[in-house]
Amino acid sequence: MSHTSIQQRYLESAERVITIESQAVNQLKNQLNDTFIAACERLMNCQGKVVVIGMGKSGHIGGKMAATLASTGTPAFFVHPAEASHGDLGMIGERDVVIALSNSGETHEVTSLIPVIKRRAIPLISITSNPNSSLAKASEIHLTVKVEQEACPHNLAPTASTTAVLALGDAIAVSLLEAKGFTPDDFALSHPGGSLGKKLLLQVEDLMHTAENFPAVTPETSVKDALLEMTDKRLGMTAVLNQDKYLLGIFTDGDLRRAFEKGIKVDTPIEDVMTTGCKTIAADALAVDAVGLMEQNSITCLIVVDEKNKPLGAVHMHDLLKAGVV
Template sequence: MTSLKDFKKLAKQVIDIEQQAIANLEQYIDDNFASACQMIFNATGRVIVIGMGKSGHIGGKIAATLASTGTPAFFVHPGEASHGDLGMITSEDVVLAISNSGRTNEVLAIMPVLKRIGCQIIAMTSDITSTLATLSDIHICINVPKEACPLGLAPTSSTTATLVMGDALAVALLNAKGFSADDFALSHPGGSLGKKLLLRLEDIMHRNERLPVVSKDATIKDALLEMSEKGLGMTAIVNNQGQLCGLFTDGDLRRILDTEVNIHRGSIGQVMTANPIVANPTMLAAQALKLMEDKSINGLIIVDENQIPIGAMNMHDILKAGVL
């Protein structure tokens, strides 16, 4: 009967074997790998990744990684390719054919058609003498010392090595293409990642009639009414030219309650925080979040180039937008 200790021991063995497989890959980052990168970089079409079984699953991930990092790519199942999907492939494309053995029948069956189409072919196999390797323009070796499966049958180390080699291709191409964080954001608009890279304060700030603002000559009572109505826990204070000159927050209110300031008659200009921290409308919401965390504040006034308040936002707006 297998014990808990045995489970942990076997799991650690798998990790050790797969780590060795990845380390073994370094010798295959050679001229063939560089030539494959150059071929893809120079291509006017897309990268078409094909593979069967576990290689197909890994190929789908490689295609997705390439596409999200600036190299247009998609996966084509070799079985479906034989029944019409070859029409997706053009002579401008580069085919990345994945097969650990290099002898997968479904992949080899479409090689003559790929040759006739005129696209360039990169093979990724563990055997440089395999049929797929010899039929391709460039071969990238993904040979591993052993599978992590104790039977030596289930693709484990080999699929891990293939995935890592695919990542190496994608990142090398990303760098060569000068792919930037802004480019990455355009292909990842959804979810928290996209919001961190794309969402700006102008997209979430309260503006116009929702912007809390009072004159520096207004009474403290008037400022409190403005804060209560707009519900942001603060109000901007402006001078006679409409420029920001101060800020009053819930925290400021708690502090003045311990003083003898007359809330009904006292001027907000007497108790405001002068020269508050501000932001511009094009600042990323993620940057604004870091600014508020660094300065231990809960909100920001957004001003234009003339220091006139045009928006306001607080930590709740960041949370609501899903940036965290």
């Protein structure tokens, strides 16, 4: 077989897999019914945590399901069923709800936990392809996820079935998220370390230059001295303040170039060449909002002001880039 033929087979296999799995997910909509509502209500009313269990590929899907629930406002964690039977079952409390995953509904490591779960009166929700399985019959609520075929050409390796269960887990998590009124701020609190947290938690005051690092001059300052202030503070601009320290305007690198193009002398007062009505932002604004304001106005720096329009500092695009907000 030629190399070109092999490459073509790669593409054909990939297209077949994607087609089969997308069909499995799409058909999942037809399997949603009152039991899905019952499962969401049971999880919504959970006073403890949601405990997800599953073996093999179902276990990997269960781990992702638990992580998604936990990050979207529903406290959850994954317990490996084999470890559960050797002590980890003690992690499950009587106020918790268990979600058990098993395609066949007969996975020994999972079904062996049923007696203990039932004896402790812990609500059990199962997701299987067989509503007549041991796990399904023992559950308070059973969700059926049945696919016509796996993407595996031998119809053996869990592929379409695990993709469908993954989609169902996301459907549950998002349904609960919306029902609880979970906000972007709530999401940020559980993602403080990554770029999501930086975008949703960092405020302008966390990044702005203040005090001696904030460039500022008076209206009478010459262009030459204003340029020295800009060079010293390295923000490409300087604020222009009156004697009461209120903002009158801003003088930037762009203003400097335009002034020189007009033949303005270096001893000209800065008030004659400054830009009035400059863009400002509040200290408690989100840093990501500062990025949006800069991009909308094609500028690289914002004066940070209080409610009386008195400058508190300045934030530069470089600071936002360095912090990972952009």
